Amino acid sequence: MSLDSVAENILNHLWMISWQICILAIVVWGLCKVFSRSSASFRYWLWCIILLRLCLPGDFFQADREGYYIPNSLPTVWETPVTIEDALPENYTGSSSPIVNEPYISLHLSFPGVIVLLWGLCALFLGSIVILRAVYAYAQIKIYPRIEDPAILNLLEECQKSLGIKKHIEVLLSPKESDGPFLTGILFPKIILPQHVIHSWKEEELAPIVLHELAHLKRRDLVVNWLQILLQIVYFFHPVVWYINRKIYTERELICDDLAVFYLGGKRKRYTKTMLRVLQESNDVFSAFGAVGLAEKHHFLKTRIIRILDSKYLGYKKMKKLTLFILTLFAVCSIGVFGQQQTTATKAEGEVVVTYSIFTVQDGKEKSLNPEIFFLSGVDVKKQQKFAPGEYTLLISQAGYHHILKKISIPDGVKKFHIQEQIQPLRREIKKTSKDGVDIDVVIDGDFPAGERIDPEIVALNGKDVRDNVFQPGTYRLKISQPGYATIEEAVTIPKDAKTFVISRTLSTNVRKVITQISYDVQDNKRPQITMEKIGTKEKILINSDTKIKPDSYLLHIYQQHYFPIVSKVHVWPDDRPYVMQFQLVSKPVRIRLDVRYDDKKNLPQQLVTLSDLEGKAVQVVHDNHRIKPGKYMLNIQHPDYTFGREKYIQIHPGDQFLILEKMAKKASSPSGKEYTKLFFK
Structure with missing residues (x-):
């Protein structure tokens, strides 16, 4: 299976979201024009509904297109045990030897794949820039000194009480004149004030600034601001997303202006006087990346000052229950309609048509094959091509090639489902013996990894290697031995008149002793608590000095007080040697x-x-x-x-x-x- 289907799904999703938010943006823009005299909070939440739609994932399998089966990087039979009986019909009389081959994924990219690749690289580049700017801003703020002026700290405490904020907030002094008053830090909030504000402004002039920044904190604007940044990275190509983010920023500042004026007792002139002084004493004001603050550009500050001094200024009012109901209803209807529109329009009716293409690679060239057996849960796909959505056991068998046996799922909502697989030739050709000899075919796998082909060190009949000797019909002593697995010794009988005799066995893994080598970044003599939980079950094993475990996939937990815990997925492979785990515990600050x-x-x-x-x-x-x-x-x-x-x-x-x-x-x-x-x- 090529990666083109994955690229097509991503491209369809981006296209679907793109035209949906265009329609939503037009609707919201019209509502904002109709309710232009409404509160800034109402307009803010209208634009945030589009932001919510951008966060919701699309359904890649609900489009009117073909479905595909992409083999996993590891056989599905690891997670779901599959037997040959699950895939064969009840009255099947043929012979089959299920051997799982390595999955095939073509790396060829068509035009949609190239577009998606370019989109991913651009998003990765923009994301890297965002991370670098955020790290740089954090490093700069980290060295800013704390302001210990009792008057400023008392002012901050009074403003926090007014807004009902109990969280500890630091006030830092910025040495940069270009830094405007701003708020940063989602978990550990900090208010940054420039030097000229601290040295020359009075307390009554500082109060509006502090109230504005605390309003941002109370509304959790930093979280929304970072969400906007992440969505703008993903949808960097869409101008409507940039416009929506700008409108959300504008309405957010207006709301914080209204809150600051409200907690100043409605003193609009006092608040605008502070904004006017910011306008007069600085150039265009900039804040740290990802932060929110009182001011940004001069022209926007002027617009806000004029709005507050307008005789028709409404001020801050809590949204009524009716307004909240209308917003909720609009969000549910708009997102619900757009989310279900594509599903309703393109949902496949009835059963799904299953097609397939099987090939092998010989001398560097692909060769198409028509396998003798192609079953889905016992149903021959050659005779029946329509299947209901659901989970099936896939069996593909062709003489001279490894068989494929695994679980696949046909998704709901598609009209066609295509299965494309590569099968590998047998590694060892069947040895042709003399006219009186019997051909021996060896098919050995293990219980972990389930269904994986094993080439044992010893496969012998009466002490003779079956791969290098000729055997006649009769009774023999079979021995199969492989490191890490339990040895099989039993009697077998080669029937008379048999041309081929198949030795098919599943080896059971031996338990392995666990040796833990835990180091610490700071010396510690205590032993941590180590548990291993088998994936897919709730069985937990406490690891000590003499613990032995069966090879399998586990979730490892290492816990030690005052150290960061370690949670890691580990695979314990079959081996006769002890299983050694080496980890280092890092102490908490x-x-x-x-x-x-x-x-x-x-x-x-x-x-x-x-x-x-x-x-x-x-x-x-x-x-x-x-x-x-x-x-x-x-x-x-x-x-x-x-x-x-x-x-x-x-x-x-x-x-x-x-x-x-x-x-x-x-x-x-x-x-x-x-x-x-x-x-x-x-």
Whole structure:
């Protein structure tokens, strides 16, 4: 099976979503024009309905097109045990030897495949740019100093109480003049303020900025903003998606303006005065990538100021239940209609027509084959070509080739289902013997991986290798031996007048001893808890020093307190040697608690606590409740009025928290104000 069908499905999905959101955008645009005097929240949620439609996956198998069976990278029989009886008719009298061949996937790409490949590369390129910009923004913000001004922190606390926000928020100082006030950090929110705002603005002028950023946090706008970025990467080619994202951004800022004015007690002039000062004191304002903030471009700030000062300004109002009902009804109807339209229009009626093409590769060229046996759950596809959607057992058999035996599913909603497979010639040709001898055909597989062909080291009758000797009809002692599997020794009888005798067996795997070699990034003598859960069952095995397990596919769990857990899918293959697992556990960051005492006072806020590696290169500034990786560090505490003495080494062990309890002595003389400022900001 070529990859063209996959590309066609993706292309059809992108086309289906593209025209659907165009229609939805026209409808929403019309509603926004009709209800232009409605609240910004109403228009915002109308545009977000289209965003929701973009998030919903399309159904690749509901289109009016052919269905295909693509062989998996591993035989399906690993997951669902298949026997030859599942695929043959009840009264079948022929002979068959099920041997699963390696699946075939053609890498040829047609025009749809090339288009999808280019789309994927462009999306990957844009995604890489987004990741790099986000990492760069995070690195920049990480070095911004925290603002410890009590007046600003009290203002933040009062604004948080007004909006009912209990989450801890940091206020950072940006050294860049181009940085406007903005909010960043989904899990650990931070408000970034530029230097000129901190140094020259009054508290009453800062309140509108803080309220605006907290409004973004209360509405979880950062989450929606990142969702917009991801969807814009996927649908980068669609101008309507760019337009929708811009409208959502516009309405989001208007809503936060309304919320800020509302919590200022309706003082519109006070709020617009702050916006006007931002407009006057800066060029076009930029914020960190992925953040949301008070301002962006000058022309948009002007539009917002005019809107707030308009005599017809409505202000912030909670949406009524009727409005919520209308929005919900519109979302369900629009998404439901578009989601089901294609299914209703193209759903196949009755049964599915099954077609197939079987081939092999000889001398580098493909050769079509018409197999002797082509059954779906006992039904000959050559005689019956229509099948109901569902799961079937596929059997393909041709003399001189490996047989195919596996489970496949015919999906619902297609008119045609095409099966394309490559079958491999037998690796070992049947040895022609003398006129009086019997041809021996060996078909050996194992219980894991299920159905996989095995070429045993020993297949002997009365101690003679069946692949190198001639045998006459009679009774023999059969021995089959392969490392990792249980040896078979039994009596077999070659009947008289037999031309070919088939030795077909399934070997059972031997149990393997498990040896665990667990290392730690930080030295630890405790033994972790290790369990292995067999995939497809809920059977869990606790691993200790003498545990033995059957070869199979497992889900491995390694747990140790204060370390990141390890969850990994492992395949234990048949072997007589022990199964060795080598993993390293990485410790979780430890919360640092600071208790720095002084001769005359306690916990002065001006101390600078740093931890560095043993070479003194990687220096980290540590705050209370700061998290740091366990290890050995060199501790140093600086204060303009106190001395710490010599640097000391500390060992931070894995745990919930680590207490740094130190005492500092007062210096003989304090530095000047200029020296203090230089030391503090350093």
